Amino acid sequence: MPPPPTFDVRLVRARKLSPQVRELGFERADGTPVEFQAGQWVSLVLPLPEGEGRRAYSIASHPDGSSGFELAVTKVDGGPGSTYLHELPVGAVVRALGPQGFFTRPRMAGHAGPAAYPALFVGTGTGVTPLRSMIKDALLAGETAPIVLLFGVRYESDRLYREELEELSRTYANFRAVYTVSRPDASWSGATGYVQTHVESLWRELAHERASSASEEAPVAPHVYICGLERMVSAVRDLLRKQMGIDRKQVHSERYD
Numbered sequence: 158m159p160p161p162p163t164f165d166v167r168l169v170r171a172r173k174l175s176p177q178v179r180e181l182g183f184e185r186a187d188g189t190p191v192e193f194q195a196g197q198w199v200s201l202v203l204p205l206p207e208g209e210g211r212r213a214y215s216i217a218s219h220p221d222g223s224s225g226f227e228l229a230v231t232k233v234d235g236g237p238g239s240t241y242l243h244e245l246p247v248g249a250v251v252r253a254l255g256p257q258g259f260f261t262r263p264r265m266a267g268h269a270g271p272a273a274y275p276a277l278f279v280g281t282g283t284g285v286t287p288l289r290s291m292i293k294d295a296l297l298a299g300e301t302a303p304i305v306l307l308f309g310v311r312y313e314s315d316r317l318y319r320e321e322l323e324e325l326s327r328t329y330a331n332f333r334a335v336y337t338v339s340r341p342d343a344s345w346s347g348a349t350g351y352v353q354t355h356v357e358s359l360w361r362e363l364a365h366e367r368a369s370s371a372s373e374e375a376p377v378a379p380h381v382y383i384c385g386l387e388r389m390v391s392a393v394r395d396l397l398r399k400q401m402g403i404d405r406k407q408v409h410s411e412r413y414d
């Protein structure tokens with residue numbers, strides 16, 4: 158396979174999404190459009206203790222044909238790459254390689270347009286970023302199949318993109334976001350515990366819903382997209398594959414470590 162394209166990107170804006178997560182908005186320095194599929198990632202070439210090195214980051218924005226894209230980076234204690242990106246000043250230029258990766262949504266056989274599979278997206282922490290890209294891509298393309306995001310966080314303040322996700326669920330009847338908080342305040346009235354606790358019931362609910370545009374067709378089994386750290390991804394994959402017997406073609410995942 159040929160190496161992915163290399164290009165320079167300039168940090169044009171940045172903000173905190175949560176106490177540990179910084180959003181970085183980059184633009185290609187040469188102004189050409191960034192072509193990618195929702196769910197893909199880029200490598201950034203960063204100065205690390207061992208010399209120049211690469212770190213991968215999922216593209217958090219959806220493909221819109223522009224020369225810009227967004228990332229969201231968790232600050233890892235003692236992590237040189239994420240610390241560098243948390244301190245990067247607006248205006249700085251970084252070398253990028255990409256897009257890369259196969260954590261993307263397949264088109265449904267016989268459907269020329271967007272995928273019509275119901276989808277359960279399962280993410281923790283910044284693992285939500287490629288899911289946000291895929292969800293916005295699907296909704297803006299007019300996909301009517303039901304889409305559920307199950308987003309696991311430690312604290313309520315870790316709910317990245319909360320206002321945007323709430324706005325999307327008000328605008329699109331086929332989308333909803335479910336948060337589960339593992340260390341909730343006493344006032345939290347939503348779901349609690351790890352994402353694993355809620356996957357099976359949400360998958361079964363989705364399996365009984367149908368796309369509004371396909372109301373005469375038989376229900377289609379949901380696809381599941383999981384992204385986050387290895388321990389969570391493996392636990393959810395095992396639950397879906399071994400305990401629930403879901404076909405591996407319907408289970409897609411991306412690991413960050």
Ligand SMILES: Cc1cc2nc3c(=O)[nH]c(=O)nc-3n(C[C@H](O)[C@H](O)[C@H](O)COP(=O)(O)OP(=O)(O)OC[C@H]3O[C@@H](n4cnc5c(N)ncnc54)[C@H](O)[C@@H]3O)c2cc1C
Pocket residue numbers: 198212213214215216228229230231232233235236237238239240258282283284286386411412413414
């Ligand atoms: C395909 C892919 C996509 C990725 N996308 C993102 C992304 O969108 N946002 C992001 O923040 N990171 C993402 N990562 C992780 C990222 O590449 C780095 O590993 C991370 O920034 C830590 O690098 P570091 O140099 O700071 O620390 P290192 O010293 O390299 O790593 C220390 C440890 O940090 C842990 N770690 C890695 N990523 C995270 C994380 N997100 N949250 C908590 N702990 C973590 C791991 O256990 C790792 O072993 C992705 C990784 C891959 C493989």
